[in-house]
Amino acid sequence: MTENERNDRLAVDRRTAVKGGLAGLGLLALSGSAGSAAASNGADKIYTSGSTREEHTLDSRVDGNTSEAFTLASGTIKTSTPTDLYLMAQAETALWTNVKATGKDQSSGANAGLTCWMEIDGTPVPVSHDYPNEWAADRQAASEVVFNYRDFRVQTSFLGDIEDITDDEEYLALWLQTRSTHGFNWAALNLGSGDYDDSTNVHTVELKGRLAVYADDNKAQAKAVVGPRTLLGVPAKLANDASI
Numbered sequence: 001m002t003e004n005e006r007n008d009r010l011a012v013d014r015r016t017a018v019k020g021g022l023a024g025l026g027l028l029a030l031s032g033s034a035g036s037a038a039a040s041n042g043a044d045k046i047y048t049s050g051s052t053r054e055e056h057t058l059d060s061r062v063d064g065n066t067s068e069a070f071t072l073a074s075g076t077i078k079t080s081t082p083t084d085l086y087l088m089a090q091a092e093t094a095l096w097t098n099v100k101a102t103g104k105d106q107s108s109g110a111n112a113g114l115t116c117w118m119e120i121d122g123t124p125v126p127v128s129h130d131y132p133n134e135w136a137a138d139r140q141a142a143s144e145v146v147f148n149y150r151d152f153r154v155q156t157s158f159l160g161d162i163e164d165i166t167d168d169e170e171y172l173a174l175w176l177q178t179r180s181t182h183g184f185n186w187a188a189l190n191l192g193s194g195d196y197d198d199s200t201n202v203h204t205v206e207l208k209g210r211l212a213v214y215a216d217d218n219k220a221q222a223k224a225v226v227g228p229r230t231l232l233g234v235p236a237k238l239a240n241d242a243s244i
Helices: 003-025 139-143 159-164
Strands: 034-038 044-050 070-078 083-102 107-120 145-155 171-191 202-215 221-236
Touching: 044 070, 070 083, 070 221, 083 145, 083 202, 107 139, 107 171, 145 171
Parallel strands: 107 221
Antiparallel strands: 034 044, 044 221, 070 202, 083 107, 083 171, 083 221, 107 145, 107 202, 202 221
């Protein structure tokens, strides 16, 4: 085989590999924020994405206070009966915490975070069905996953001593801002029966979230924001005795 023939053969192989790789994804029908494409097993795959910034106003002086649940991404999928569904999510989050302590034996703290979960037709999808347990008291808690969280606190034991020998007010201030992407996977078993029964075999899949912020005094600040995110659902046929 001549060098030109080898080059032509390699070019054909590369085109074939690219074509095969794209076809294997089966979820390239993206339009705006959502899309789906038919798969060979008679069910759709689902892919949705979003980039709208989510920031919810909270009373940051109440510890444990969280926002109302909101939808980060959603889509509709038609499945065969019964079938299982892999659900995968990624979300970019940004957390800000700012604390400041003045004087001796003073403390300041702030925390911020994002919790996410999946729902099918309004029903939470548990990570594991072994609830109730020490982590989860009910189905909702068993479905929720912490995507990002920071608890930031500072306590001084020396500033008062410094202030005694200077004319200036002494204080310790610390500010942190982070931005990162986190993800998690869920599996829903037996769509079309049981927990996910629907006579039309058309299901609405949603990635839900809840923000939390807390600052323990008026010198501290906390903020949490959700940015770009994606939701991917892939039908599968797990073993008949599969459990999660």
